[in-house]
Amino acid sequence: MSVTLSDVARRAGVSMKTVSRVINNEERVAETTREKVMAAIHDLGYVPNVWAQRLARGHSGLIGLLMYDATPAYIMNVMNGLMDIGDLTGYRISLYRLNVHDPQEVEQVIGFAAQRRVEAFVFTPPCDNSATLVRALQELKFPFVQLTPHERCSGCAWVSSSDESGSYQAAQHLIELGHTRIGFIKGNQDHIASRDRLQGYRRAMADHGLAVDEDLLRQGDWEFETGLDCARALLDLPDPPTAIMAANDDTAAGVIQAVWERGLTCPDDLSVIGYDDVPLARQVTPPLTTVRQPIYDIATTAMSMLVEKLIPGLATETAVEVPSQFIQRHSTGPLKRG
Amino acid sequence: MSVTLSDVARRAGVSMKTVSRVINNEERVAETTREKVMAAIHDLGYVPNVWAQRLARGHSGLIGLLMYDATPAYIMNVMNGLMDIGDLTGYRISLYRLNVHDPQEVEQVIGFAAQRRVEAFVFTPPCDNSATLVRALQELKFPFVQLTPHERCSGCAWVSSSDESGSYQAAQHLIELGHTRIGFIKGNQDHIASRDRLQGYRRAMADHGLAVDEDLLRQGDWEFETGLDCARALLDLPDPPTAIMAANDDTAAGVIQAVWERGLTCPDDLSVIGYDDVPLARQVTPPLTTVRQPIYDIATTAMSMLVEKLIPGLATETAVEVPSQFIQRHSTGPLKRG
DNA sequence: ATATGATATGACAGCGCTGTCATATAAACC
């Protein structure tokens, strides 16, 4: 049926172990035998059986990515980052989807992953039950790294971007354009990124001697629809804001749509700013001014941390913050006086 | 380290084989022993080792997803569909990326997957070499299902949506609004979905006694940027179209942006219609009139077909077309006379 | 020539599980 190690060994006239040495690039193999073996492998079209290797090694080389619903762009970015480091270090990524509304599922999924002898986990920000997840993982002594954690728990490893300063820059940009009444639509309530982004906005306002009108702060949940709703409410205010910062691009896209609904235009009547720089930011009209969250870099960093944890004797940073980048497009403009 | 079958067996006071029977839900196990074993499994927190199972069984429970470059939204939709059925039926998805420009790679990737004992394949529309792929798969007697195939080969199983009629409806909608000069931006050249969508447009035009101006047909490639470029060119025509149908939503988003660049408004100056109904369609301003392509349903259908093929004795439909659905939003409006 | 390492290779057990086939036990029949 399929070609095995022993087929190759027979053909090359060496022992199985020697073939094993060659395919695993071990030392102590004479150059001539190595060539013989390589030739046999090539002739037979041999490819090692991954399961047999894993079983024999007792080490799976598998990292589980636990993730909740997220935009495809986000997921692909994370996957790419993880896989790129994984390829370098010999680890593979196994994707497990979690359901926000079913906390019970956590144990089930972890059990399922354990069945595959997944060695460690990285997980994306969940909305409700990261605590459950963290506890379960700690109990089972699984190494893990959190991506932009919902809240920072002590002793946990995490990677996130410098949301506070990214947001600060964005707010500053608006202030420099002359805006003083700046609305803000928050992300999911208990998500730390949401709090940091708001904090950046507050600090920028304070640094420029501007008071924050608390009525201009609205509770969102990262979604387009909510952006739409909050922006409607904000625009209906007797003294509406002249600019709105949204906690992410999806929300900002909703704001743009609310402006359009009112028959107004962006940025002439309202400047809008997003966060993340997902593809949507470029594809919306007008293209969004935003802050690029380096998701790919976050993922590579997280993966490196995890791999280090799995190699005994390597020291590991437990928390890393990677910088974000302000990107100006066409959804923001100078305040129209009058 | 980790709990194994024999640990459970010892604790339950039965043989390993009996435990194996219990975890695999085989018949011929007395109710009392089954309970004993279950208790032992529970007490020990035993989880079967999947690789050992696979190695021993010689049956991998793996379905290969062969895919070419596609948008993240598409990929995730397909993955979700496949995984949902996979979870139900005990199959896992293994993703293999193929390169359009390197037909040789096909054999290599299939060989690679074969060594992992992938049992069957589903593949997304490639652009050039689906013939190579189909031939290779048939030669090796791998069951496979094509997703929205680039061209339908006899004897192959495939699932797609009714692109032609979806597009027909969309075009009809535009015609009923009074438009007669309707532009069309095609998708990737040799993709059957692109041809079908164009065909639907042509049939609608013909049915309503309208001539197609070939100069209004542009070659796109499914991308936002191309939509932007093609729309610019179309708008620069001496006698520009009053409506543009795009072969997908990303392209349509580009068209909307081109309209905005010209200082025109959509749909007043130009009606725009997309295809697929990806999230972007809702989030763009104005929200896109489009046709929903049930990618998720296509994927679940394909996965079900594949699983049925792998279970001997089950009859299988070889080709399925799932309906698409016209969705009217705000990017289309009546023709402004004069 | 003999001892001493350094280097290259192989024998073999076992990773954790399942398939096959044999066996033990209970139930059913003449």
Add this chain to the structure above:
DNA sequence: GGTTTATATGACAGCGCTGTCATATCATAT
């Protein structure tokens, strides 16, 4: 009671590979 059939359980080999440890080979030192 003895034979047949149905039902429940176990012994054992082996899936394809790697780790351990033993052995073979060769250059260098005495």
